[in-house]
Amino acid sequence: DAGVIQSPRHEVTEMGQEVTLRCKPISGHNSLFWYRQTMMRGLELLIYFNNNVPIDDSGMPEDRFSAKMPNASFSTLKIQPSEPRDSAVYFCASSFGQGRETQYFGPGTRLLVL
Amino acid sequence: AQTVTQSQPEMSVQEAETVTLSCTYDTSENNYYLFWYKQPPSRQMILVIRQEAYKQQNATENRFSVNFQKAAKSFSLKISDSQLGDTAMYFCAFMKHEGYSTLTFGKGTMLLVSP
Numbered sequence: 499d500a501g502v503i504q505s506p507r508h509e510v511t512e513m514g515q516e517v518t519l520r521c522k523p524i525s526g527h528n529s530l531f532w533y534r535q536t537m538m539r540g541l542e543l544l545i546y547f548n549n550n551v552p553i554d555d556s557g558m559p560e561d562r563f564s565a566k567m568p569n570a571s572f573s574t575l576k577i578q579p580s581e582p583r584d585s586a587v588y589f590c591a592s593s594f595g596q597g598r599e600t601q602y603f604g605p606g607t608r609l610l611v612l
Numbered sequence: 613a614q615t616v617t618q619s620q621p622e623m624s625v626q627e628a629e630t631v632t633l634s635c636t637y638d639t640s641e642n643n644y645y646l647f648w649y650k651q652p653p654s655r656q657m658i659l660v661i662r663q664e665a666y667k668q669q670n671a672t673e674n675r676f677s678v679n680f681q682k683a684a685k686s687f688s689l690k691i692s693d694s695q696l697g698d699t700a701m702y703f704c705a706f707m708k709h710e711g712y713s714t715l716t717f718g719k720g721t722m723l724l725v726s727p
Contacts, residue, residue, distance in 0.1 A: 593659070600659055602659070
């Protein structure tokens with residue numbers, strides 16, 4: 499079975515540009531999570547979807563960040579405009595149920611904003 | 613709100629030895645789940661072990677086992693017969709049982725296994 503798929507794996511962009519990160523959860527999983535990992539703040543939850551509906555977006559840093567889940571097999575995290583402080587590794591994870599089951603992580607997207 | 617504390621930023625162990633990583637947490641919940649995830653240099657987050665708080669028996673997965681002390685809110689990970697491939701960052705994480713639930717992670721412990 500394929501795990502969580504993320505693309506791109508690496509992204510280098512210039513400040514002010516729009517960045518779109520993509521995630522395909524494990525088939526059958528109905529909970530999807532976006533995390534950000536930095537040295538300073540560790541792993542932080544950005545947003546959590548259940549059955550394609552955003553349940554908790556309290557971790558989204560500011561209006562520059564937005565996330566969508568148009569269907570059960572695809573989600574995007576968009577940053578517009580990007581800033582150097584957005585540089586981090588962004589992980590997508592999925593699980594079954596209301597999030598109480600084990601979360602399985604994708605390989606992450608390493609974002610560098612110059 | 614829940615907090616997870618890993619007090620050991622770095623640890624070292626020699627191959628074939630045993631090492632224990634510490635984790636404490638703070639919660640007012642009675643029912644919850646605890647996890648250890650491993651992040652090797654590839655950055656992939658890999659589940660190592662999971663413990664349900666209502667189970668008294670400590671979880672084990674091959675060379676990995678936990679010491680779960682609910683009253684003390686402690687959840688340590690023991691790695692037996694350490695292997696070079698165990699070199700990674702290890703994260704302890706907490707999840708509530710009730711309602712929609714997400715993971716709260718500790719800051720991590722970097723484990724280096726040397727020959």
